[in-house]
Amino acid sequence: MRMGPNLLVTLQGNLEDTTVEQIERAVTHEVARYASTGVLIDVSGLSIVDSFVARVIARLVAMVRLLGADATIVGLQPAVAITLVELGVPMGHVRTARNAEQGMARLRALRRERVDSA
Amino acid sequence: MTLMTAAPAVRIAVNGEADLLRVRSALRAQAQLAGLRLTAETKLVTAGSELARNIVRYATYGQGVVDIELLTMGERSGVRAVFVDHGPGIPDLDAALRDGWSTGGSLGLGLPGARRLVDEFSIESGATGTTVAIEQWSR
Numbered sequence: 704m705r706m707g708p709n710l711l712v713t714l715q716g717n718l719e720d721t722t723v724e725q726i727e728r729a730v731t732h733e734v735a736r737y738a739s740t741g742v743l744i745d746v747s748g749l750s751i752v753d754s755f756v757a758r759v760i761a762r763l764v765a766m767v768r769l770l771g772a773d774a775t776i777v778g779l780q781p782a783v784a785i786t787l788v789e790l791g792v793p794m795g796h797v798r799t800a801r802n803a804e805q806g807m808a809r810l811r812a813l814r815r816e817r818v819d820s821a
Numbered sequence: 822m823t824l825m826t827a828a829p830a831v832r833i834a835v836n837g838e839a840d841l842l843r844v845r846s847a848l849r850a851q852a853q854l855a856g857l858r859l860t861a862e863t864k865l866v867t868a869g870s871e872l873a874r875n876i877v878r879y880a881t882y883g884q885g886v887v888d889i890e891l892l893t894m895g896e897r898s899g900v901r902a903v904f905v906d907h908g909p910g911i912p913d914l915d916a917a918l919r920d921g922w923s924t925g926g927s928l929g930l931g932l933p934g935a936r937r938l939v940d941e942f943s944i945e946s947g948a949t950g951t952t953v954a955i956e957q958w959s960r
Binding site: 717719720721752753754755781783785786789790791792 | 839859862867870920934937938
């Protein structure tokens with residue numbers, strides 16, 4: 704879903720591997736096509752994120768950044784966060800926010816930083 | 822204290838990626854029956870997802886079975902899940918249990934990650950296949 708210069712992506716339910724990869728492709732195409740400046744990825748509807756899904760999310764964030772936009776993950780469930788840390792998935796470069804509102808605020812702040820430093 | 826099986830095992834045949842969803846759902850249902858806390862439940866489902874994916878990726882024709890059962894020991898209850906395949910086996914089990922070791926182009930977190938997420942973990946692997954058993958218990 705597009706919200707001005709930002710793209711809102713909602714991941715929910717019990718996702719198949721191929722579905723996750725389809726979403727990844729669709730998002731990168733949308734970002735390039737509409738020159739989005741920010742992508743908010745809402746994962747609050749995911750009750751499980753295993754190493755495969757985590758890797759795709761981390762890869763998506765890296766791709767969005769290469770396309771010149773910023774990405775923020777919002778709404779990670781606490782049990783999922785604990786599990787990801789113990790699983791050992793490297794997600795250090797992934798920016799997160801507690802909810803969509805904070806996420807949008809973060810994307811706006813990142814946008815300002817980019818504009819100021821340009 | 823004796824370990825008892827509280828209910829007949831649920832068996833799920835793994836033949837492809839779509840079956841990962843069935844394994845996750847079945848594990849979640851059993852975890853809720855066992856009264857596991859949400860964090861323990863999420864860890865169990867995640868570990869199961871990693872192990873079922875290993876079957877799809879590495880076993881012969883990506884086929885295997887998962888047996889899930891509810892256990893009780895005194896006041897505590899738990900879930901035991903056994904992942905069996907008749908694939909080529911894991912040649913170097915010690916290496917496969919270390920983070921970052923992968924022959925399939927993944928992060929190599931499947932086995933060591935799954936082991937960290939559950940209360941009990943055991944693995945046997947040989948030329949006729951691999952069996953991984955995991956257990957998660959209520960506190």
